[in-house]
Each structure stands twice: as C-alpha cells, then as structure tokens.
Amino acid sequence: MQTNRQWLIAARPEGLVKESDFQWRESPAPSPGEGEVLVRSVYLSLDPTNRVWMNEAESYLPALAIGDVMRGVAIGVVEESRDSSFSQGDIVQGLLGWQQYSAAPGAALIKLPKGLPVPMTAFFGLLGHIGLTAYFGLLDICQPKAGETLVVSTAAGAVGSLVGQIGKIKGCHVVGLTGSDEKCAWLQELGFDAAINYKTENVTEGFERHCPQGIDVYFDNVGGDILEAVLNLINLRARISVCGMISQYNSDRPAPGPRNLANLISKRARMEGFLCTDYSNRGQEAFTEMIGWLMQGKLKYRMDVVDGLENAPRALKKLFDGSNSGKLIVQVGAE
C-alpha cells in the first residue's frame, strides 16, 4: 500500500498566510469506492483564490473545516478506476486537494486530451482556468475595442500577462501594473505599451502619463486603492472586469472600498464579477483561438514550478509577496 502525503488546514490564517496554518500528514493512500477513481497527482496549481478558501466564511465554494485536506486544483494520472469512463493511465484534472493520492468520484474529474503540442502544465495555463479567466474575463465581460485603453493589475501574473497580450491582439493600448522593475521590463517584452511599478511609482501619475485618453477597460485583480485610482480616470461607458481582489484576501476585515464609486454613475460605467467556471462549457472556443495565437508567437507565458508537495505552503506565500513570476505550480510527482 502506498503512503499518502497531505497538507491539512491547521488554522484559519490571520492576515498573510503562514506555514503554520498547515499541517503535514502521512497516511495510507485511499482505495477508490464504487464510481471513484484513484489519482496520483503530478502538478498542483497555486492561485490567489486558495487564500479565500481557507477562510471560515463560505465563498463561491463551501468553506473548509480545520483538519480538512487543503483544497486545490491538480492534474494527475489515473492509477486505478472504478468508473467506466476512466482507465488507468488517463490524465485528469480536478479539485484533488493538496495531497499525493486522492480517490475522487469520476463525475468530478475532467479527462485531459493527450498528444497536444503543449506540455502538461499548459492545462494550468493557457488551456486551463487561467486561460479561461483571461480570455472570457476580458473579451466577454469587457468587450474591448481597438484603440481603447486597457489597464491590467497584477499584470505579470499568470492571468494578467495573458489579458494584456490578448488586449494587444485586439488592438488596445495596454498598460500593466506590477511590483518590480524586472517584471515591468518583462511586460514590455510581451508588447505592453507601458508598465507601472506600483511599489515605486505614484499610480495616479502613472495613469495620467500612460493613459492620456483615459481608461476604457480595467481588468481588476486587486481591488482597493488601485481600483479607486482607476475609477478617477474612467471614460464614458467604461467596463471593469472584477476578477480578483487580492488586496483584500489576507485581512480578517477587508479594507473599505473606493470612495468614488459614484463615478460609475457620471461615466455610466459597469463593474462585473465573474468566475472562470462560468465559461467551462465554452472552453473549446477559447483554447482553440489561444493555441492559434501561441503558434503564431503572439502569446508568451512563464511558469514558476516549485518542486515537491512539502514546499506548497511556502510557495503559496509567494503569490502575496510578489516574488513569483508567471503561473505558480507545485510539482507533486513525476509525469
């Protein structure tokens, strides 16, 4: 019998997540019940939303209890199947959790295609929730038009960097916000028209310099003060895609919202929230187009792969101190 290795939630994080909020457990790997599939995880995705899942309050998913295996999206290999839709050796994705082995109902798993000209990790990038989020959050929620000004926050992140590049493909003037000069330089490599280092520059002055025509579309991953600065410069009929509010995730009592929401009225502007899961059934449409752009060299992405499940809690912190670059993934085992 295999040994399972797991991270449990040990405590509700206060403020920034700490390694002591997790507890390591080794126990026998589960046996799949009728209709279940035993999966050995290969890659675990780390995303800002993981922090929200650790809170006591229910979000868009039920709250986890202390002692539960930490929730996480992973890709793995089917080791044993008691669901006729899956066979040993299939590659699957699902909410497998922060653990090496999981027994999951077949209905909760997605079988991934084999033989595509992309690495398996692409299912956590372009061909997964990141791609869906960037593609539909920008194109469906905001409907950007050529010549419009698009601002993206956490622009060097997995989602933000795709959003900006898709904006360029659509003919927008694209301005990204990120937290280091190295990341600013990378955004310019990606074709962004300008990048603002929000840690060293005054964001409003940056917008005034780089968005001389105002802001038509804002892809918001952070909320807070940057949202307020954007609202001061929105154009008539601006659209704000509310993808994330990372500035709010690490505090027990989130900071107040922007003082200038009334600008939505005078500018007849719209803020709209969405989740990539809303677009699961339109994945083919997005993935086909993005693979095309990738092949044409119009899309680039970076992966930040951390080796070893034991490093997952430490790695998660990178999302909140800005030290990751590109999509953050933990390699749990061999492909």
Place this chain on the structure above:
Amino acid sequence: MQTNRQWLIAARPEGLVKESDFQWRESPAPSPGEGEVLVRSVYLSLDPTNRVWMNEAESYLPALAIGDVMRGVAIGVVEESRDSSFSQGDIVQGLLGWQQYSAAPGAALIKLPKGLPVPMTAFFGLLGHIGLTAYFGLLDICQPKAGETLVVSTAAGAVGSLVGQIGKIKGCHVVGLTGSDEKCAWLQELGFDAAINYKTENVTEGFERHCPQGIDVYFDNVGGDILEAVLNLINLRARISVCGMISQYNSDRPAPGPRNLANLISKRARMEGFLCTDYSNRGQEAFTEMIGWLMQGKLKYRMDVVDGLENAPRALKKLFDGSNSGKLIVQVGAE
C-alpha cells in the same frame, strides 16, 4: 421691463447645503437674442443631483462658478421667441436655472405637449426625468424577472416609489428602505411587500427578515453602508443599478466604499451606473407604458410643491434630511 429674481451660488457647500450658500439677486429680465427664447418659469424641479452641481469638481455636467445662477431643470411658458420652432404660450422644459426669467437657445429646450390628461407637474414626475430614471434604471439596467427580490433605497422618494411599483407590476418581491414610519406605511399602501425604516431598524436584520430568498436586484440611490449590507445578501447574478449615492453628496471627502465588493466576484454580480439622459430618445416608450399603468391605477405618486422661488434653498435641504415626501418641486409662478 420685468424684474428677474434669481438664486446665485454664493459659496461651495461644506457638508449639508445651507441657505447661505445661495445669494438672492433681482435684476432686469433678459431680452432674448437671435435664436433664443424668453421663458417665464412656472415649476422648478429639486433633485438630489443639484447638490453635486454645486461642487467645484466637474461631474457629468461642467462645474458652475461662484456667482453663477444655480442650475436647475424648470418648466415654463414662452413669453417671447426669436427661434421659429417656438411660439408665445408654448410650454417648455430645460435647464432654465433657479430664476424666474431666462433667455435660452431654442435648441436647449424641449417643447411639452398640451392637453394630456395629467397636470403640468407630471413632466417632473412620470413624464420626465424621474419617470425615465425609474423605468429604464430598473427595467433596462436590471432586467428584473417575476419572483425575484428587488430592494430599493430612498423608496419613498420620487424615483424610488416608482421603481418599487414598477417592480410589483413585473411580479417582483419588493422591499423598500425609507426613513420614517409614516413613509413605511405609505410604501405598503403602494403595494411594497415590506418597508424597512433604516433610521430605527437594523438594515441587515430587516433584509434577513424580508428578503428570505436573498436579493436579486438592488436599485441604489444611496451607496455607503446600505450598499455594503446589500452586497452581503446578493444572489448569483444579482444586478445593481447605480442611480445615485446620496450618502456621498454632502461631504467634501466621500466616505469609503463597501468592504465587500469582492462579493461581486463570488456572485458574478454586476453594478452599473446610468443617467436618465441616456434614455431621452426612448422616452415615448416609457411614457406610453407608464401613462397606461397610471390610468389602470397601478401607479401612484406624491408631489411636494413648495410655493415661491424664494424658498428654493430651504426646500433643497429637505431632500437631505428626509423631510420631503414625493417629488419636490418649487412653484415659481402661476401656470
């Protein structure tokens, strides 16, 4: 030559508007230039947005200067016309200002129909900006469906009381917020399912009691804490029509926004601002349907007519202390 009587802006209000922020002036009535029309005002509309117009900052209209005639929408009678589209005796509406006589370009005036089965003041209610705001702000921005729960703030106000009644016509469960027990009783007369006195009741508890199915549509006239309370109870795909943020109008530095804007994400909800002027060219559609409802007894409204232009500053304050009931109008002269 007639004497004109005018209210000028004497000072930028700090906090609540005061009578000393206005200055009375008497001077000769103007003579219309080529293309202009001399109008004698009969009714002046007072609306919360008037307060915004007194600020130094530009809003959706250019800022006024100290010493300018206070901006206001009025209805009046054409006394003399040098624009061939208008004749003496025509009834017109426009941004005529807080004054008895104005010489306005014909192009800036709307000629009102005569002989309708409604009083002239209805052009400030159902058949004017109030009607457009309520009708399109609810039906176009929020698309309410039968069985959904609609919450309206400043529900006993001119716009709010129409919004709630239109919601009932569309089959919604309608809950109104207002500031006195007398107004709550009036809302129940209008057919609202429940009314919450936000001055004496805990708003969240009120929502929990009266919106057991959560909130699908919120018609927001106030912003601030009530918006935060609503955001805690919104359902999936909720829609928030941002009509006004009266809680913010009287302060130099508006209060922070809601701490829970991130709920827009988990609920895939939308907040959208609008101005009734966006719907000017669809007025016929709204007015025809609303006159029908009025004739069927499905819509009621109250007018609060203050006599005399000299009382306009005092009357404006009523909008912010909650002492008006129904659409607030100043009668400037005889019909």
